[in-house]
Each structure stands twice: as structure tokens, then as C-alpha cells.
Amino acid sequence: MTVRPGTAHIIGAGLAGLAAALSLSRTGRPVIVHEATGQAGGRCRSFHDTRLGCRIDNGNHLLLSANRAARDYLAEIGAAGSLVRGDAAFPFLDLATRETWSVTPGGRGSLQRVLAPFRQVPGARTIDILRMLRLAVSGPTSTVMEALGPGAMMERFWRPLTVAILNAEPEVASARLLRRVMRDILGSGGDGAAPMTARVGLSESFVDPAVTVLSGRGVQIGFGRRLRAIESAGDRLTALHFPDTTLALTSADAVVLAVPPAVVSDLAPDIRVPSAASAIVNAHFRLDAPAVLPGGSTLIGLIGGTAQWVFLRGTVASVTVSAADALLDRPVETLLDTLWRDTAAALGLPCGPRPPGRIVKERRATFRQDPDTVAHRPTARTPWANLVLAGDWTDTGLPATLEGAIRSGRAAAALLK
Numbered sequence: 040m041t042v043r044p045g046t047a048h049i050i051g052a053g054l055a056g057l058a059a060a061l062s063l064s065r066t067g068r069p070v071i072v073h074e075a076t077g078q079a080g081g082r083c084r085s086f087h088d089t090r091l092g093c094r095i096d097n098g099n100h101l102l103l104s105a106n107r108a109a110r111d112y113l114a115e116i117g118a119a120g121s122l123v124r125g126d127a128a129f130p131f132l133d134l135a136t137r138e139t140w141s142v143t144p145g146g147r148g149s150l151q152r153v154l155a156p157f158r159q160v161p162g163a164r165t166i167d168i169l170r171m172l173r174l175a176v177s178g179p180t181s182t183v184m185e186a187l188g189p190g191a192m193m194e195r196f197w198r199p200l201t202v203a204i205l206n207a208e209p210e211v212a213s214a215r216l217l218r219r220v221m222r223d224i225l226g227s228g229g230d231g232a233a234p235m236t237a238r239v240g241l242s243e244s245f246v247d248p249a250v251t252v253l254s255g256r257g258v259q260i261g262f263g264r265r266l267r268a269i270e271s272a273g274d275r276l277t278a279l280h281f282p283d284t285t286l287a288l289t290s291a292d293a294v295v296l297a298v299p300p301a302v303v304s305d306l307a308p309d310i311r312v313p314s315a316a317s318a319i320v321n322a323h324f325r326l327d328a329p330a331v332l333p334g335g336s337t338l339i340g341l342i343g344g345t346a347q348w349v350f351l352r353g354t355v356a357s358v359t360v361s362a363a364d365a366l367l368d369r370p371v372e373t374l375l376d377t378l379w380r381d382t383a384a385a386l387g388l389p390c391g392p393r394p395p396g397r398i399v400k401e402r403r404a405t406f407r408q409d410p411d412t413v414a415h416r417p418t419a420r421t422p423w424a425n426l427v428l429a430g431d432w433t434d435t436g437l438p439a440t441l442e443g444a445i446r447s448g449r450a451a452a453a454l455l456k
């Protein structure tokens with residue numbers, strides 16, 4: 040590894056670290072990325088699964104077309120065409136009643152036109168729909184349930200949406216974070232609600248092309264390089280300790296710490312970070328033949344089961360359960376049975392025999408996005424002039440998403456320019 044004066048050291052090659060590396064390398068600054076594992080991507084990655092005999096993602100990831108920073112990132116790495124864009128609609132199926140509905144937020148202009156698409160939700164009364172306006176005035180301590188209240192609109196639209204976007208039930212989730220997402224969607228006249236998913240895989244869209252572009256710019260990416268400790272003097276970091284080497288920092292060098300909050304806490308206990316986390320469980324089933332979801336969409340939200348969203352990619356049906364801490368201790372075979380039952384019902388397939396399946400449990404999938412934990416998100420600045428933070432858990436104003444991670448990486452880089 041060659042370390043040139045003025046090097047920016049990026050710790051962590053998740054999306055936040057990669058976005059920071061892209062921003063800094065664009066200006067010609069020397070950049071080195073240090074990643075603890077053998078693979079870039081962090082919580083957004085693909086791998087070959089021997090049981091299923093194909094590549095799968097650690098979990099279903101969805102971009103919304105309103106995610107401008109993520110789309111700019113994809114354009115910069117030449118991967119804009121690697122996503123499939125669906126209709127700007129949220130489709131749902133009630134497993135108990137077999138009712139289907141789809142909400143297409145698209146109204147612009149009068150309040151009536153903005154609210155009209157939400158009338159598609161079965162059982163939603165005008166008064167429930169109008170409660171949406173309370174999101175706009177929700178305070179920092181409000182939960183989604185406090186802002187929007189119970190009822191059909193909650194159970195058949197807001198709950199599945201909140202759990203998917205904020206990885207928390209409405210009774211827990213921050214209303215302000217949901218408001219930000221709804222503002223982005225509705226602010227674009229509904230066009231921002233189109234789901235975008237990776238055609239081949241998360242690594243193929245978000246990670247591998249970024250590594251290629253960075254390498255082309257001379258950025259060194261070191262794998263298996265876990266930062267163990269930092270050293271400081273006054274208001275500057277002076278050294279980075281890795282298992283096999285210590286890097287002394289010159290006065291022109293800088294560091295972007297783009298690692299999960301618990302790691303920041305270990306390295307720099309004085310920095311306040313959100314400590315609570317929420318799990319996501321995904322199941323992937325290898326089908327005999329491509330299947331079809333109601334309405335022909337590539338994804339659907341399920342009401343009344345354990346599975347919450349089903350995504351189709353070729354012959355793989357992938358199921359997401361967010362806010363899934365209660366599932367973590369369930370045996371894998373039990374989870375596969377439960378989630379396949381819901382998936383088969385959604386696909387109109389017989390329940391047995393169950394196809395080969397794989398469970399991926401992400402215990403700390405996101406920080407817990409409740410009002411109290413959200414208040415503990417730090418800004419990118421730290422007490423050290425040459426150390427900045429990045430990550431979906433920093434104070435971006437956005438939920439813990441790819442969009443938030445990418446924006447955080449760019450914001451951290453901007454502070455070092």
C-alpha cells in the first residue's frame with residue numbers, strides 16, 4: 040500500500056464509504072479504503088448460495104425513484120441501467136380475504152387530487168385519509184401511530200409502508216422520518232414512488248461497478264483491514280491501528296469513519312451514537328419455474344401473514360420481514376415453513392412440497408428508528424478536525440436507507456474538501 044501525503048482514509052466499504060470515496064477521488068485527492076471483511080457492500084451485498092445454487096442478495100432492497108442521490112451514484116458508476124423500474128404504485132394483497140389493492144400516489148394540485156389515490160385502500164374512510172395531513176405537523180417525539188391513528192388506513196397502508204421503510208412498527212417509528220419520505224414522493228407528483236430493484240443483484244448494481252470506477256481512479260481498496268484503534272493528539276487523529284500495521288497520519292491526512300455505530304462507539308467512546316438496532320429477516324425460495332404475483336408486479340405487500348413483502352427475480356421468490364427481532368430465535372426450518380406458506384398463497388402455488396429455501400437474518404439491519412434513538416444521530420463532524428462520520432445512522436434527516444447512506448458519504452466528503 041502506497042500512502043501519499045494528503046490521503047483520505049475511508050474506513051468501511053459499505054455504500055456510505057463507497058460514496059465518500061467516489062466524491063473525494065473525483066477531486067483528485069489520494070484515497071485509500073480499508074474494509075474489515077473480504078467484500079465491499081456491507082449491508083447491501085450479493086453472494087453465491089450453494090443450497091439454492093444461485094446468487095442471492097443478503098436482503099431485498101428497493102430504491103424509490105425519488106431517491107435522487109442513489110440514482111446519481113448509480114449514474115456515476117455507470118450502473119443506472121442495472122435497475123428495473125416498476126409502476127409508481129404500492130400493491131397489496133390481504134392473505135385472509137384475497138382482496139388486492141394498489142395505491143398510486145400521483146395527485147398534484149388540489150388536496151382532493153393528492154388524497155384521491157388513498158381511497159383505493161379498502162375500508163379507508165375520508166377522515167382516516169385526511170389524518171395524513173397530521174404527518175406534516177408531527178413533532179420530533181411523535182410516533183407514526185400517534186400522528187396517523189388506528190384504523191383501516193393504518194393496517195392496510197401505513198403499517199406495511201412504515202415497517203418497510205423505517206424497519207419499525209408504527210407504534211415505535213418516528214413520524215418525522217416517514218414524513219420526509221412522503222414529502223419526497225408526493226413532492227414529485229407521485230412519480231417518486233416507482234420501485235426500482237436490481238435486475239441481477241445488489242453487488243452487481245451498487246458495489247462492483249463502484250469498485251471498478253474507484254480502482255480506475257487509482258483508489259486502493261484493502262480488504263481484511265479491520266481498524267482496531269485510533270490515536271489522537273489535541274484536535275487531530277494521529278494514527279490508525281490495523282491488526283498488522285499502524286498508519287501514522289500527517290497533518291494533511293483525513294479519515295472518514297463509515298462503519299456501523301457500535302464500531303464507532305468502540306473506537307471513539309466519546310462520540311454519541313444510536314445504540315438500539317432492529318432486525319430484518321429474509322427468506323429466498325428457488326422455484327421450479329418463474330411465478331406470477333397478482334397484478335403481474337414484481338413485488339407485493341402482504342397483509343395478515345408473517346411475510347410482509349414478496350419480490351420476484353427469475354425463479355427466486357424473496358420474502359422480507361422487517362422489524363423482525365421476535366423472529367431471530369425461531370429455528371430456520373420453522374421460519375422457512377411459515378414464510379413459504381405465505382409466499383405460496385401470494386403466488387397462487389400449492390403449499391407443499393416446499394422448494395429449497397434460505398434464511399438470512401440481519402440482526403442489526405438498521406438502527407432503531409424511534410424518536411428517542413433518532414435524537415441520538417450525530418452529525419458528520421466530530422471533535423477531531425480530520426475525522427468525519429458517514430453511515431445511514433448519522434443525522435441525514437432520512438431513514439436508514441441506501442439514499443441516506445449515500446448522502447451521508449457525500450456530506451462527509453464535502454467536509455474534507
Ligand SMILES: Cc1cc2nc3c(=O)[nH]c(=O)nc-3n(C[C@H](O)[C@H](O)[C@H](O)COP(=O)(O)OP(=O)(O)OC[C@H]3O[C@@H](n4cnc5c(N)ncnc54)[C@H](O)[C@@H]3O)c2cc1C
Nearest residue numbers: 051053054055075081082098100101265266430431440441
Ligand atoms: C436486509 C436489509 C434490507 C434492506 N432494505 C433496504 C431497502 O429496501 N432500501 C434501502 O434503501 N435500504 C435498505 N436497507 C438499508 C441499507 O442496506 C443500508 O442503509 C446501507 O447499506 C447502509 O450502508 P452503510 O455504508 O451506512 O453501512 P454498512 O453497509 O453497514 O457499511 C459499513 C462497512 O464497514 C465495515 N466495517 C465495520 N467495522 C469495520 C472496521 N473496524 N474497520 C473497517 N471496516 C469496518 C463493514 O464490514 C461494512 O462493509 C436494508 C438493509 C438490510 C440489512
